[in-house]
Amino acid sequence: MVETGRRRRWSDDDKLKIVLESLAGPRLVSATARRHGISRSLLVTWRRAFRVEPPRSEKTPTFVPAIIEPAPPEPERQPTEPRTEAPATISRMEIILTCGRRIVVSADVDGKALARVVAVLERR
Structure with missing residues (x-):
């Protein structure tokens, strides 16, 4: 018979303490995971889950209002200058x-x- 061990259950408070410990300094993810006997990938998953992000709703616009600027005035041409076609405007x-x-x-x-x-x- 192969002994596989038992699955541990972590409370949200315990997870949060471990996540905060891993955020205390640079390069602490692996060391923190080893110290608590969990895999690095599990700790990274917990860190993602506890990441603070503002809630996004579908009704919240993601763009700011547009600002439309008038085109610069065209230079006056001298009467002796030949008439040329206006360059195509690129919007x-x-x-x-x-x-x-x-x-x-x-x-x-x-x-x-x-x-x-x-x-x-x-x-x-």
């Missing part, structure tokens, strides 16, 4: 995420693709 958007990252895209960007990019960047 672009600058998006500043709550984490401080900045994204600049053209105005005709695919909305679904942009939403996926923003979702990935907001998670980091």
Whole structure:
């Protein structure tokens, strides 16, 4: 018969104490896990579970209001200058995420693709 040991149960208070101990200094995850006889991956899972993050609801907007700036005035041309076609205007958007990252895209960007990019960047 092979003895496998018994499964231990940790209360939330015990888990929190161990997590706080592992956060007390740099490179304490492995040492703390060894000291309490648990695996490093279990401690990392507990740390993720106790991470303090503001609750996100689907109704909370993730973008700030847009600021639209007027186009700069065109320079006056002299009557003797030949008339030239106006250069094509390139529309672009600058998006500043709550984490401080900045994204600049053209105005005709695919909305679904942009939403996926923003979702990935907001998670980091």
